[in-house]
Amino acid sequence: MTELHLWLRHEDRSTERRTPLVPSDARRLLAEGATLTVEESPQRIFPVEEYEAAGCRTAPAASWVSAPEDAVILGLKELPDRPAVLAHRHIFFGHAYKRQPGAADLLGRFAAGGGALLDLEYLVDADGRRLTAFGYWAGYLGAALAVLHHRGRLPVPLTPTGRKALDESLRRAAGDQEFTALVVGALGRSGRGARAAFTAAGVDPTCWDLAETRDLDRPALLRHDVMVNAVLATSPVPPFVREADLDDPARRLRTLCDVTCDVGSPLNVLPVYDRTTEWTEPARRLRERPPLDLIAIDNLPSLLPEESSTDFSAALLPQLLDFPGGAWARCLDRFHQALEEARRD
Structure with missing residues (x-):
């Protein structure tokens, strides 16, 4: 040095x-x-x-x-x-x-x-792999907030906490309904974090990565109740969720969390919103009937x-x-x- x-x-x-x-x-x-x-x-x-x-x-x-x-x-x-x-x-x-x-x-x-x-x-190694990242914790918090919101227990405004207290809040409580969850980008840092948070919440998510997104089964995506996007695109790819999909009568998707928050970029894989959400308003309604709420906080690990x-x-x-x-x-x-x-x- x-x-x-x-x-x-x-x-x-x-x-x-x-x-x-x-x-x-x-x-x-x-x-x-x-x-x-x-x-x-x-x-x-x-x-x-x-x-x-x-x-x-x-x-x-x-x-x-x-x-x-x-x-x-x-x-x-x-x-x-x-x-x-x-x-x-x-x-x-x-x-x-x-x-x-x-x-x-x-x-x-x-x-x-x-x-x-x-x-x-x-900041990458000679093979282009990132050397420093908050990805794991971004994914963990993204899935955790999605679970809490879907279960009606997301505190507003959000406040920083510790891992032990967060995991305690994720535990399934009496009256919690079963739901299906999807992690896209499940094999990356953020995806691994999201999977760990779903596990802490007692949810076994569907896990998609490159193999599943090359030929995207969009109807299958929309049949999940909760989706966490952990994909940071580095080259143009077809969007995972389009504006027209929000009005699909077969859509079961109710909670969408975008960990990547690439809003405004031409590489955004979720071009269905134009601004991130905040700690004071962590979830924003994208559609009323049937309801669909978005969580897109660009400094999740700060929680x-x-x-x-x-x-x-x-x-x-x-x-x-x-x-x-x-x-x-x-x-x-x-x-x-x-x-x-x-x-x-």
Whole structure:
């Protein structure tokens, strides 16, 4: 690891409780010679005092804009709209390489300021496999919320919890009706998480993956009561659920959870909604007769912030120890490719 000054920023989104780097792993980085500055954050699951005890410097929330130019800004979700130009190297989930809403503006800010986006979604090994992901917990929470909603026990607004309490709420209670469930993308990280949550809820889901979606049996899909989509498409595929399917008189589907939340992208496999749902309104009615409700929350793992952060940080730590080589070089190449694609557009 070359000399690294990592700056852990406060998350601008009020419902973001996670962190990409937990205090124990921060201590490991410091022991290897890195410098760490951690911004104060009233919502981060680990208080800033724990980082300070590990030996990190601390700074006020949102002070990364005036961080030294060589500092690498580490976060998870979207940046605030200002500053208009971005001069630092940033590590976070940018959602900017598939023409998502706002992607062109974000890339333009980096181009104007000379900074770079090292997108965590594209931190991959030489074979293209992702090295860090929240997928398992996203799938787990997606299926858990779908179960609770379908059983009429989904709390509103949502609040962060722990694994033990969540699993307790998933247990079948007296009066709960049997229902059928489908996990699409069942063999991936998110799919495995969704399957585990259904198991905790006493539900044995139908599991589809590539073999089943190549020649999609849409009527069979619509015969399930609950569906969880865990597929993140990287190339165009026929949509799994279309607007016309919502009005199919044979539809039994009542609860649809989109873990991927690729809304706005041309690669979206569920082009039946135009905005995500929120912690304050986790389920949104798409059809009244028969009813169909959508859950599409794009930071699901933040509802289990300690467990998801600890797992993610453990996977990210060895990559940070290798900074800026290896997978980070591939990240940078993908960023430059995205800039070139944006210029051609």
